Amino acid sequence: MKFSSLAPYAVATAFNGVLVADRLYDFSYDASTHIFFASHYRTEWFSLWDTRWYGGFSVAGYSPLSQQLMALLSYISGLDLSFGILLIVALVFLIWSFQKLASTLGLRSAVLPWLLAFVPGLYLFMYSFGQLPALLATAFGVAAAAYLSLYVEKGGWRLLALSALLASLSFFTHFLVCALLVPLILVVALSRAHGLRSLRRIVTWGVIVAAISAPILIQIINFVMTTPSQATIPHPTRGDVLVGPSSGAFFWSIYGPVIVLAPISFMVLLQERKRTMAALTAAYLVFGLGGTTPIPRLLLGSYVYDILTFEKFSLWACLLLTIPLAYYLEHGLLRDFGRRAKILKHSVLLSFVVASLLVLVLTATVSSQPPPPNLQGISSYLNAQTGDGFYITLGLGTWSRTLSVMTSKPTLDGGYNTARRIPLLAESGVETIDSAKFFPGGFELVGEVLKGNYGIRWVVLGDNVYEPYLIANGFTEVQEVAGALPVSVWTRGGYEEGFKETMVVKDETSYVWGLLPITALALAALVAVRKPKAITPVILTADDTEPTGRQAYSRTPSP
Numbered sequence: 412m413k414f415s416s417l418a419p420y421a422v423a424t425a426f427n428g429v430l431v432a433d434r435l436y437d438f439s440y441d442a443s444t445h446i447f448f449a450s451h452y453r454t455e456w457f458s459l460w461d462t463r464w465y466g467g468f469s470v471a472g473y474s475p476l477s478q479q480l481m482a483l484l485s486y487i488s489g490l491d492l493s494f495g496i497l498l499i500v501a502l503v504f505l506i507w508s509f510q511k512l513a514s515t516l517g518l519r520s521a522v523l524p525w526l527l528a529f530v531p532g533l534y535l536f537m538y539s540f541g542q543l544p545a546l547l548a549t550a551f552g553v554a555a556a557a558y559l560s561l562y563v564e565k566g567g568w569r570l571l572a573l574s575a576l577l578a579s580l581s582f583f584t585h586f587l588v589c590a591l592l593v594p595l596i597l598v599v600a601l602s603r604a605h606g607l608r609s610l611r612r613i614v615t616w617g618v619i620v621a622a623i624s625a626p627i628l629i630q631i632i633n634f635v636m637t638t639p640s641q642a643t644i645p646h647p648t649r650g651d652v653l654v655g656p657s658s659g660a661f662f663w664s665i666y667g668p669v670i671v672l673a674p675i676s677f678m679v680l681l682q683e684r685k686r687t688m689a690a691l692t693a694a695y696l697v698f699g700l701g702g703t704t705p706i707p708r709l710l711l712g713s714y715v716y717d718i719l720t721f722e723k724f725s726l727w728a729c730l731l732l733t734i735p736l737a738y739y740l741e742h743g744l745l746r747d748f749g750r751r752a753k754i755l756k757h758s759v760l761l762s763f764v765v766a767s768l769l770v771l772v773l774t775a776t777v778s779s780q781p782p783p784p785n786l787q788g789i790s791s792y793l794n795a796q797t798g799d800g801f802y803i804t805l806g807l808g809t810w811s812r813t814l815s816v817m818t819s820k821p822t823l824d825g826g827y828n829t830a831r832r833i834p835l836l837a838e839s840g841v842e843t844i845d846s847a848k849f850f851p852g853g854f855e856l857v858g859e860v861l862k863g864n865y866g867i868r869w870v871v872l873g874d875n876v877y878e879p880y881l882i883a884n885g886f887t888e889v890q891e892v893a894g895a896l897p898v899s900v901w902t903r904g905g906y907e908e909g910f911k912e913t914m915v916v917k918d919e920t921s922y923v924w925g926l927l928p929i930t931a932l933a934l935a936a937l938v939a940v941r942k943p944k945a946i947t948p949v950i951l952t953a954d955d956t957e958p959t960g961r962q963a964y965s966r967t968p969s970p
Contacts, residue, residue, distance in 0.1 A: 431495030439541030464825030532665035548585035667766030679735035699725030785894030806874025866910025
């Protein structure tokens, strides 16, 4: 591979290395949740049960691979930094996979990796949302689509194995992302299908993917069947993402300049006869609008609609639109604008960089989380206390999840509400006890939790608006902990019986859950590095022009 083709990957790695070293992701919404899960696999790799959240919960509701990889990396880098390292790996892999997809579609360009390295939506997902598993699962799924397309066209066990393993790895990383990417995988595969033999290959691939994924799918189904269904929790993407405060985060910051240049992307797809891909991209774009249009609810039904969040659709539409845009910048811009083409191409790339920097500035300066409290001081106090009892936090934001990694005491709250077992929490429609005031009925929930016999012994208070509820329920302040966010610790007695009734400890060991995802990753790596059979090299000469205006290349054997 030439240095020029490696350059965008090197730049993306170096740029994000600085951001990771600065720990910008610490303020993201989901990073602390994935670090918590990684801490679980680090200490209890084969266990499906964790007692630190919700009075005990099953981790089988979240695909494990990314968090298992973080756990392995943590032996070298520590837990917190393992998230950032894997974040960079996911970004580089995602850039490569979309370049591979573009090549499969016949839309490869040297500009594409540069644009992908600075798609603003990726920085929003990495450093504001903290959605590492979604990005890594997307990279696996897109790579699977590219290799499946090649298998449908050429056959061969290597392409079959690689495409099936990559699709399974997407499932092992984020099962919902994998399921929502199935239309993309099939559209790409069917673009190379000719006759029954191609269809048989697709079916064969599907059977193998199902066989590999089945053991983990069974565990996930068991989780769904044994965990109470959760009441609908409000999310901004189910509203109009084109207006109001949420539009900045869930529309403009994801697309950036891509949405302005989208007509060019669709024009290229139609000119290059990629009509199905254009339709799928448009569908992802519309679904990414969430409640802006009635289409998602009509097609999905109210039940599924109220479970999903729709920002991932916007990101996929943005990334797919970038492929034909980059192709145009390399192959069509010169034809249409002559000597101004180079200036325009660099202007577009600059607009991507500026948009990404703006997202990063907003992420660093307009955080949705409170300032970090002195977590070491809080955890030291809790760890020094003898006896049982739950703690909860009020007003700490996502720092509460980091605290749960640092203390041996269990919390009745947590950062993965889908796994909540207690009916009061599951039926509340409130995402977390800590952030209750931001949800309808939140203060009532806090009152019920404190009044109920759930075994709460300590409350870590970071927002004085909740103080009257503590006093009314017999809590007294016992400790103050200074920090960027000053907090106080409150306690009460009479918690013992409630703790015994609420805490559930289970021995749920699964060697399949612990071994299959990592094994599949190792097998995929082995298949990927195995050299395919040698083929006759070719020379590409740009002598002909197709009717669409794209340069076509005649292939002549190398001398």
